Amino acid sequence: MAHVPLHNHAKGVVPRLARGYTKHRFGQMVEPTGAASHHSGVLVAMGALETAVQMSWRKLDPTLRWLAIQATGTAIGCSWCVDYGYYEGMNDGIDPNKVRAVAHWRESDLFSARERVVLEYAEEATRSPAQVSDELASRVRQHLSDAEFVELAAWVALENFRSRFNAGLGLRSQGFSDQCAVPMVDGASALG
Numbered sequence: 001m002a003h004v005p006l007h008n009h010a011k012g013v014v015p016r017l018a019r020g021y022t023k024h025r026f027g028q029m030v031e032p033t034g035a036a037s038h039h040s041g042v043l044v045a046m047g048a049l050e051t052a053v054q055m056s057w058r059k060l061d062p063t064l065r066w067l068a069i070q071a072t073g074t075a076i077g078c079s080w081c082v083d084y085g086y087y088e089g090m091n092d093g094i095d096p097n098k099v100r101a102v103a104h105w106r107e108s109d110l111f112s113a114r115e116r117v118v119l120e121y122a123e124e125a126t127r128s129p130a131q132v133s134d135e136l137a138s139r140v141r142q143h144l145s146d147a148e149f150v151e152l153a154a155w156v157a158l159e160n161f162r163s164r165f166n167a168g169l170g171l172r173s174q175g176f177s178d179q180c181a182v183p184m185v186d187g188a189s190a191l192g
Helices: 013-026 031-036 040-056 062-076 079-091 096-107 113-126 134-143 146-168
Strands: none
Touching (some): 013 031, 013 040, 062 079, 062 113, 062 146, 079 096, 079 146, 096 113, 113 134, 113 146
């Protein structure tokens, strides 16, 4: 249960614009927007960051980006993020088997060496404190350019912000994965 009310009728220009945008983009009010609507400054900052990211972070391969985001949300335990990430992966053309296997990537043979190092990096950079060794950074650099590595670090940091915001406010799965053509496998995530 959310720790703040997720009303759909926040007053003020900023919450109304955000509500209209999310309903247009997602067909419904998304809970992170509903929660952030209690504080227009937070809502504006989050919206500005997400807009800047959408417009200018394009160095990293989209599949690698998605894997890093999904591994980060999974490591933190944000069921809202994992649910939405599943939906996004399925709709962005990520291999459905990979979408389902992210939580268990170490035991899976579905991922390339490049994908595996990105997944490992996402997990290690998400730890508290972060534990990215020189050895891991060297392996990342074998697969990514400097610009790609910087963007990978930024995606992991951004998803840490998103996932910790959502989990910290008690936001849970909103049912995005229910809209996918290939349903989630029971136990695919340890998040419950």
